[in-house]
Amino acid sequence: MSTPYLIKRLLLIVYTLFIVSLIVFAMTQVLPGDAAVMMLGQNATDAALAALRTQMHLNDPLWMQYLRWVGNVIRGDFGISLRTSQPVGPAMMQALGRSLLLAVLSISLMLVIAVPLGILAAVRRGRIADLVVSLVSYLGVSLPEFVTATLAITLFADYMKWLPPTGYVPLTENFWGGLQHLILPVCVISVVMIAHVSRMIRSELVDVLHSDYIRAATLKGLPRRTVLFRHAVRNSLLPAITVVALDVGYLLGGVIVVEEIFAIPGIGRALIVAIQARDLPAIQAGTLIMAATYCIVNFIADLLYAVLDKRIQYD
Structure with a gap:
């Protein structure tokens, strides 16, 4: 590059x-x-x-x-909040940190589940495994976040008493307690992304497996596992990077429903509160910080493109 x-x-x-x-x-x-x-x-x-x-x-x-x-x-001065009379910058950066923690955990969980599901569906195309992955993906896309969140709270918090229903505890204060409060929202957010990414990986991997260079690698006598993971999977992940980069923007601003239901003080929720209170400095700071984060994430995605696919050359 x-x-x-x-x-x-x-x-x-x-x-x-x-x-x-x-x-x-x-x-x-x-x-x-x-x-x-x-x-x-x-x-x-x-x-x-x-x-x-x-x-x-x-x-x-x-x-x-x-x-x-x-x-x-x-200079790093976003002004004074009209609602709290406190500097806007530190408050918004703290809220951004909570949203980024939620985003990183959600994306990590999504990758751990979506990539194997997409590979399994592509390799077993047309079989039971492919149909099951397709069904799970369709359900994930179809169910809105507030429905999934409500079902998760009802089942795992109210009925089974496994996890706390709402609230946020900083991991620096109580790691295990904070992790327990993050499990449900992270799983709820990951459902939609797992559906998107697994289907995209499945579609891309099916196309790659039928490409000429994969046939050539197979005819050379390379082991099937080597052909699949070193050549096919690596190239099929490229479109998924774009989806993940776009999902970061969704995670920062679009999960206000999840943050509201689980009472997580992220930047999306902070921005909604600022709009309701007509807190102009907070609105300006929150929107600009979210835009900057989104630009940086997409820039990193372009860099990863070049790392994963040596054929891509940026001039």
């Missing part, structure tokens, strides 16, 4: 975040509500409101407010 390509991709990330920052700033400006009134309350005097607006530079032109906000963000 060439250095010019890396520079080009990094510049593309910067450009993407610039566009996102413009959109986020513009959207927060049209939201109803006055930041000064939110901070001082409805009973604040006009003089106090005017003084606070001047202190917060709310009377400046929008372009000046945007440049000041971007400059502060570059």
